[in-house]
Amino acid sequence: MAGAKEKKSEPIRLGIIGSGLAVKWLHWPALKRLTDKFRVVVCCDVDPKAAQEVARLAEQDLNSPNVRVATDYREVLASDDVEAVLLSLPIHLTAQIILDAARAGKHVISEKPLAGNLEHAQELVETLRNFKNVKVEIAENYHYRRDYAKAKEWIAAGRIGQPFLIQMVSRFWTDPTTGFAVTPWRQDNQYRGGIFADAGVHQAAALRELGGEIEQLQAFSKETHPVMGGIDTVVLNARFRNGILGNLVFSGAAKGPGEGLHIFDIIGTSGAIQISEGKAVLTEGAGKDAKVLEEFVDPEHDGGYFLEFENFYNAVRENAPVVSTVEQALKDWEIIMRALDSAEARNVVLL
Amino acid sequence: MAGAKEKKSEPIRLGIIGSGLAVKWLHWPALKRLTDKFRVVVCCDVDPKAAQEVARLAEQDLNSPNVRVATDYREVLASDDVEAVLLSLPIHLTAQIILDAARAGKHVISEKPLAGNLEHAQELVETLRNFKNVKVEIAENYHYRRDYAKAKEWIAAGRIGQPFLIQMVSRFWTDPTTGFAVTPWRQDNQYRGGIFADAGVHQAAALRELGGEIEQLQAFSKETHPVMGGIDTVVLNARFRNGILGNLVFSGAAKGPGEGLHIFDIIGTSGAIQISEGKAVLTEGAGKDAKVLEEFVDPEHDGGYFLEFENFYNAVRENAPVVSTVEQALKDWEIIMRALDSAEARNVVLL
Structure with a gap:
């Protein structure tokens, strides 16, 4: 069992597989606050320059001396000094490499979503049941958002009465000339569902965080973006x-x-909660009699990344339960994939 | 043919059937601006006090001398001096009285929706085909909104590129202790669809105004309101x-x-339009590069009521085409009724 022989207080020796934007933009701010908990041992990417860049960043920012570089992830998985791997891979490669890591006895924290389609995600979750000594966390940061946690607390305390409607709007423009959208595998549509699958899986997680499990859903979909492949709306x-x-x-x-x-x-029978980027506002009543009961602003809103990595550390070192498990991620992914099924078949689907 | 023997410039001699809040709150401001085009002859309501009140108001505000009062609508329809009737009736009574009015040779302007269910609405439209000399207009004011007309103009001119998404949010609290919601027939649910049918039919009209005809739809529904009967969400x-x-x-x-x-x-491929209560804003581009191209504020936004009555006058006196025909209203109503079907059967329905 990886890590079993480690002292509780020691940092997790991390191998980074996939040294792209997610690591640098999303994970780095959290990791910089957790240098006592993670030490990077090796950085891997099919592009050696990308691996080299993140390795240098780790040496500089993460108190990680002599970070090695690799272009083949199997080299990382074969390294005895790597206890855990952080995967940020093209969606269609994720499931296989999570599984290879588990087989190699490495704990895994991997970017969402689980796989390129529902079948691969289901197979992955099934197979991982045989690897009980390996902790696997899916970096679905929405499962760690404090604004959602606060909203759930208000709902549980009956502050909006009986909730009966959850409305989510997520509309944005994906600029194909900058940021994540430039990545070829995102434009080439090598996984099912395009921008909707890649980014919308967060909203699926949010729906589950705030409303519980979905029983039935229906969707219509559209491919509109002039550059990005697959479903975007x-x-x-x-x-x-x-x-x-x-x-x-x-x-x-x-x-x-x-x-x-x-x-x-x-929306509940006596009031409502509105959440936007780290802020949650609780109101009671309607019209001119409505009043704001409470406002919550997450003082360190980072989308949940810090808590996500902290949870992974605690899972590996303290045997704490993983919050964003593969089972959770499968349920999130199922919403997306079944929505695509519904849109294709023009029916209502059961989950 | 009613009105045929009238001079073109003469006001239409109107019988008001149903002297409730719709007439006083929604129609009155428009009628007060059209005293050269409408003269009230008789006001009818099952409640003689309500009829008397509106009759007095007509004498006072609408240049209408000696307005009679009736409690039986058949008396109005039998009156030779009544050319046209304004119907504002409980939803489940509307279809029958429109038809009786047409049979009596009276032009009709009637509050939406057409009927208490889809079958009655379809029968009505079918039967009215036999009354070609009678003008029938459904007072679906959304078909006359200038903010929608402006948005349609922008869309047609390609100002937002290719439109691909129309999102409507209509969320409000129905206070059952005041206004329209107090009316017993609204709380008792004697027609299909509750608040959704009564108020949501406006949104159906808006969807059609802005997006054209709907091919497929799916809905889930809920009864949440503690007092109002039927579907509200x-x-x-x-x-x-x-x-x-x-x-x-x-x-x-x-x-x-x-x-x-x-x-x-x-939302279109190059920009977006947002409409809220008489205001339409046209934007181009995304993010920080986005800019407002044009703002339209209807200087006399009244929801469309003035144009609705003006259209009726022109239809009766000038043989102008009715904009909000029963055929249009049937399509609006079909969206509502089929949405309820979909929610009950848990399927996608075709229109």
């Missing part, structure tokens, strides 16, 4: 098991002012 | 014939600050 209706209605309007091809619109409303 | 996905995706979140049971949220976004 989806309208999705959901019925949660508890009877709440859900609605998601997602478009990664929507031009409009501002940096994009990401607003989640939870 | 619906999430609805649509595919228009032209491939545009549509989404409507409707709730007449949603508490929240402000007088209610009614926002319609039309």
Whole structure:
């Protein structure tokens, strides 16, 4: 069992597989705050320059001396001094490499989503049941958002009465000339669902965080973006098991002012909660009698990345339960894939 | 043929059948601006006090001398001096009285929706084909909104590129202690669809105004309101014939600050239009490069009522085409009724 022989307080010796933008942009700020908990041993990428760059960054920022560089992930998995791997891979490669890592006895924290389609994701989750000594966490940061946690606390305390409607709007423009969208595998559509699968899986996680499990859903979809491959725009209706209605309007091809619109409303019989980027506002009543009961602003809103890595450390070192398990990630992914099924077959699907 | 013997310039001699809030609150401001075009002859209501009140108002505000009062609508239809009737009736009575009016040779302007269910609405439209000399207009004011007309003009001119998503949010709280919601027939649910049918039919009209005809739709629905009968909350996905995706979140049971949220976004490949209560804003581009191209504020936004009555006058006196025909209203109503079908059967329905 990897890590079993380590002292509890020692940093996890990390191999980074996939040294692209996710590591540098999303994970780095969290890792820089966790240098007592993670030490990078090796950085890997098919592009040696990318691996070299992240290796240098790790030496500089993460208190990690002499970071090795690799271009073949199997070399990382074969390294005895690597306890755990951080995977940030093209979606269609993720499932296989998670499995190879588990087989090599390495703990895994991997970027979402689990796989390039639902079948591969299901197979992965099934197979991982045989690797009980390996911790696998899917870096679905929305499962760690403090604004959602606060909203759930308010809902559980009955502050909006009985919730009956969750409305999510996520509309933004994917600029294909900059950032994540430049990555060839995102434009080439080598996984199912395009921008909707890649980015919308966060909204699926948010729907589950705020409303619980979905029982039935229906969607229509569209490919509109002139450059990005696959589905970019989806309208999705959901019925949660508890009877709440859900609605998601997602478009990664929507031009409009501002940096994009990401607003989640939870409506209850006596009030409502609105969540936007680290802020949650609880209101009671309607119209001119409505009043704000509480406002929560996450003072260190980072989308959940810090708590995500902290959870992984605690899982590996303290045997704490993983919050964003592969089972959770499978349920998130199922919403996306079944929405695509629904849009193709023009029917209502059961989950 | 009613009105045929009238001089072109003479006001239409109107009988008002149903002297409730719609007449006083919605129609009156428009009628007060059209005293040269309408003269009230008789006011009718099952409640003689209501009829008397509107009769007095007509004498006072509408240049209408000696307005008679009736409690039986058949008396109005039998009156030779009545050329046209304005119907504002409980939904489940509307279809029958429209038809009786047409049979009596009276032109009709009637509040929406057409009927208490789809079958009655279809029968009505079918039967009215035999009454070609009678003008029938359904007072669906959304078909006359200038903000929608402006948005349609922008779309037709390619100002947002190719439109691909229409998102409508209509969330408000129906206070059962005041206004329209107090009316017993609204609380008792004697027609199909509750608040969703009564108020949401406007959104159906808006969807058609802005997106064209709907080909497929799916909805989930809910009864949440503690007092109002029937469906009050619906999430609805649509595919228009032209491939545009549509989404409507409707709730007449949603508490929240402000007088209610009614926002319609039309997203195109190069820009977007947002419409809210008489205002339409056209933007181009995304993010920080986005810019407002044009803002339209209807200087006399009244929801379309003035143009609706003016159209009726012109139809009767000048043989102008009716804009909000029964055929149009049937299509609006079909969206609502088929959404309820979809929610009950848990399927996608074709229109």
